[in-house]
Amino acid sequence: MSGPSHPLRTAAAALGAVLLAAGLVAGPAPSPVRAAATITNPGFESSGASQTPTGWSESSSSGQQSASFTEAGGRSGNYRLSHWASGAYRVETYQQLTGLGNGSYTLRAWVRSGGGQVAAYLALRNCGGAEQRVSIPTASSWTQVSVTAQVSGGQCTAAIVSDARAGNWINVDDVEFTGGGTGNPGGAAQIRGVDISTLLKSQDRGGVYRDSAGTQRDPLQLLTSNGVNYARLKVWVNPADGYNNRARVLTMASRIKAQGMRLLVDFHYSDSWADPGKQNKPAAWSGYSFNQLRDAVYNHTYDVLNALKAQGTTADMVQVGNEINDGMLWPDGRSNNWANLAALLTAGSNAVKAVNSSTQVMLHLAEGGNNSQHRWWFDQATSRGVPFDVIGVSHYLYWHGSLGSLQANLNDLASRYGRPVLVAETAYGFTLNADDGEPNIFNSSSQSAGGYPATPQGQADALRAVFDVVRSVPNGRGLGVFYWEPTWTAVAGNGWDPTNPSSGNGWENQALFDYGDRALPGLAVFGSV
Known part of the structure; x- marks a missing residue:
C-alpha cells in the first residue's frame, strides 16, 4: 500500500x-462450536423452479411474496434463489434454525446483484442478541459474503432480504450456516x-x-x-x-x-x-x-x-x-x-x-x-x-x-x-x-x-x-x-x-x-x- x-x-x-x-x-x-442444525436446501435444488423453495419461508410486508422465487442458473447445480419484481417490493426468504449450542455462528452465501436497492442483505436475527447484517454488494459475478452472530437460546433465523425498487434484482446460491466458520473449505x-x-x-x-x-x-x-x-x-x-x-x-x-x-x-x-x-x-x-x-x-x-x-x-x-x-x-x-x-x-x-x-x-x-x-x-x-x-x-x-x-x-x-x-x-x-x-x-x-x-x-x-x-x-x-x-x-x-x-x-x-x-x-x- x-x-x-x-x-x-x-x-x-x-x-x-x-x-x-x-x-x-x-x-x-x-475446535470451534459446531452447528446442531444446518440450512435445508442450501443450493435451492430440491424444488427446482418454484415460488417457494423447499425448506424456506417467504414474507413480505406488502404481500409481494412472489418477488422471491427459484429459477434456472445456479452458481453450482441448476437453480438459484432470485428476488425481482416489476414494481417496488420488499421481500425476505428465511429459515429458522433450532437446536443450536451457544456460540458464534456464521451465515455465508454466494450472491450477485444489479444494485440500486434501498437495502439488500443477509441477516441473522432472533439469535439471542442484536440482529447482524451484511450487505449484498453490486456484482455481476458470483461473490461470497458472510455475517456472524452470537447464538444463545438455541435458535437463530437466517434471512435473505430485499427492500427494492422496480426491476432491482439479486441472485443467491450455496448458502451455509456453520459454527465458528467451520464450513469454509x-x-x-x-x-x-x-x-x-x-x-x-x-x-x-x-x-x-x-x-x-x-x-x-x-x-x-x-x-x-x-x-x-x-x-x-x-x-x-x-x-x-x-x-x-x-x-x-x-x-x-x-x-x-x-x-x-x-x-x-x-x-x-x-x-x-x-x-x-x-x-x-x-x-x-x-x-x-x-x-x-x-x-x-x-x-x-x-x-x-x-x-x-x-x-x-x-x-x-x-x-x-x-x-x-x-x-x-x-x-x-x-x-x-x-x-x-x-x-x-x-x-x-x-x-x-x-x-x-x-x-x-x-x-x-x-x-x-x-x-x-x-x-x-x-x-x-x-x-x-x-x-x-x-x-x-x-x-x-x-x-x-x-x-x-x-x-x-x-x-x-x-x-x-x-x-x-x-x-x-x-x-x-x-x-x-x-x-x-x-x-x-x-x-x-x-x-x-x-x-x-x-x-x-x-x-x-x-x-x-x-x-x-x-x-x-x-x-x-x-x-x-x-x-x-x-x-x-x-x-x-x-x-x-x-x-x-x-x-x-x-x-x-x-x-x-x-x-x-x-x-x-x-x-x-x-x-x-
Missing part, C-alpha cells in the same frame, strides 16, 4: 504441514495479520488505543487478544523522519515477537513510499551502476534481516519489493527490462535465505483481481528462475474490483504456480467523516465502489468477506490476510509525508479504532476467521 492518494498512489494438507514446519503459520486454532485462517508500520510513531506522538469498552490498552496486546497472529513492518532505507528504518524496525520487531506474533518484513527499497505508481531509488543509491544497485539490494536486505536475527527476532516472511507490478528501483528495474528486474529480485531473495533458509520470500503485486497482468508478471518471474515461496496481492474493494475477481485470481495463481497465496493488504472505511484536516482516501465514491456501507459493521463485514475468499482457495493454499494500518489513527505529527511533520492522515477512517480510540467490530473479526 502506498497510503494517501495524491503522491502515494498514481495509478492441501501436505502444503499446510510444510508451512507449519517452516514456522510460516501458527498451529491449528481450537480452507478452515481457520492461518495468517491473521496487520501492517502496523506507523504504530511506533503514533505512540511516540501521543497516540493511545482502547478496547471496545474504552479501557486504554497496549495496542499489541489488544491486537493479539483479538486473534491477530502476524505483524507486517515496512522498511525504508533512509527516511526523512527516521521511522521505518532499520533501527525502528528492530524496536518494533522486539515488541511484536514478545507478543508471540510472527513477523513479515516489507522492503520498499526506497526512502519513502513505493507502489505501482512510483518506485524511486533511495538517494544514497541514485548514482549506482546496475551491478552496484543489485549488490545494494542484497546488502541492505541482508543487513536488516541479520540484525533482526541477531536480536532474536528472525523474520518469518519477507517481501522483496512492495506492489511491484511495474518493477522496482526505476528505471533500472522497471518491468520493461525483466532481465534487470529478475536480477534484483533474485538478489533480494538470496539475501533472505542467506540469513535464514526457512524465512519465506513473498513477491507482492497490487490489483488483486487483475488476473491477466498477474499471469504475465509471474510467468516472467518464473521463466527467469526468480526464487520465491509465497504470492501476495493487495486488494482494496473500492480500488481493485470485486471479491469475485479476487477469488478467481487467487485460485488461478495458486494452481498455476503451485505456491500459497495471501492478501498482503486490504482495508475499508467505517465512516465517511474525517478526524483531521487531510482529505480521506475512502469517501462516498469508495463506499459505492466497495459495495459495503461505511459503518463499523460494514467495515467488519468487508474484512470478513476478504478472509472468506482467501480461505476458500483450493488445496489449503489460501494463507490469510493482512489488514493495512489498523492503528493509523489521526495523531498530530504522524501524517502521510515523512518529509513534512505537519502533514495529515488520509487513512484514519479505515483504521480499526474509532475517533475515540476504541476498538471497532472489525478487530474482532480476526478471532473468528
Whole structure:
C-alpha cells in the first residue's frame, strides 16, 4: 500500500504441514462450536423452479411474496434463489434454525446483484442478541459474503432480504450456516495479520488505543487478544523522519515477537513510499551502476534481516519489493527490462535465505483481481528462475474490483504456480467523516465502489468477506490476510509525508479504532476467521 492518494498512489494438507514446519503459520486454532442444525436446501435444488423453495419461508410486508422465487442458473447445480419484481417490493426468504449450542455462528452465501436497492442483505436475527447484517454488494459475478452472530437460546433465523425498487434484482446460491466458520473449505485462517508500520510513531506522538469498552490498552496486546497472529513492518532505507528504518524496525520487531506474533518484513527499497505508481531509488543509491544497485539490494536486505536475527527476532516472511507490478528501483528495474528486474529480485531473495533458509520470500503485486497482468508478471518471474515461496496481492474493494475477481485470481495463481497465496493488504472505511484536516482516501465514491456501507459493521463485514475468499482457495493454499494500518489513527505529527511533520492522515477512517480510540467490530473479526 502506498497510503494517501495524491503522491502515494498514481495509478492441501501436505502444503499446510510444510508451512507449519517452516514456522510460516501458527498451529491449528481450537475446535470451534459446531452447528446442531444446518440450512435445508442450501443450493435451492430440491424444488427446482418454484415460488417457494423447499425448506424456506417467504414474507413480505406488502404481500409481494412472489418477488422471491427459484429459477434456472445456479452458481453450482441448476437453480438459484432470485428476488425481482416489476414494481417496488420488499421481500425476505428465511429459515429458522433450532437446536443450536451457544456460540458464534456464521451465515455465508454466494450472491450477485444489479444494485440500486434501498437495502439488500443477509441477516441473522432472533439469535439471542442484536440482529447482524451484511450487505449484498453490486456484482455481476458470483461473490461470497458472510455475517456472524452470537447464538444463545438455541435458535437463530437466517434471512435473505430485499427492500427494492422496480426491476432491482439479486441472485443467491450455496448458502451455509456453520459454527465458528467451520464450513469454509480452507478452515481457520492461518495468517491473521496487520501492517502496523506507523504504530511506533503514533505512540511516540501521543497516540493511545482502547478496547471496545474504552479501557486504554497496549495496542499489541489488544491486537493479539483479538486473534491477530502476524505483524507486517515496512522498511525504508533512509527516511526523512527516521521511522521505518532499520533501527525502528528492530524496536518494533522486539515488541511484536514478545507478543508471540510472527513477523513479515516489507522492503520498499526506497526512502519513502513505493507502489505501482512510483518506485524511486533511495538517494544514497541514485548514482549506482546496475551491478552496484543489485549488490545494494542484497546488502541492505541482508543487513536488516541479520540484525533482526541477531536480536532474536528472525523474520518469518519477507517481501522483496512492495506492489511491484511495474518493477522496482526505476528505471533500472522497471518491468520493461525483466532481465534487470529478475536480477534484483533474485538478489533480494538470496539475501533472505542467506540469513535464514526457512524465512519465506513473498513477491507482492497490487490489483488483486487483475488476473491477466498477474499471469504475465509471474510467468516472467518464473521463466527467469526468480526464487520465491509465497504470492501476495493487495486488494482494496473500492480500488481493485470485486471479491469475485479476487477469488478467481487467487485460485488461478495458486494452481498455476503451485505456491500459497495471501492478501498482503486490504482495508475499508467505517465512516465517511474525517478526524483531521487531510482529505480521506475512502469517501462516498469508495463506499459505492466497495459495495459495503461505511459503518463499523460494514467495515467488519468487508474484512470478513476478504478472509472468506482467501480461505476458500483450493488445496489449503489460501494463507490469510493482512489488514493495512489498523492503528493509523489521526495523531498530530504522524501524517502521510515523512518529509513534512505537519502533514495529515488520509487513512484514519479505515483504521480499526474509532475517533475515540476504541476498538471497532472489525478487530474482532480476526478471532473468528
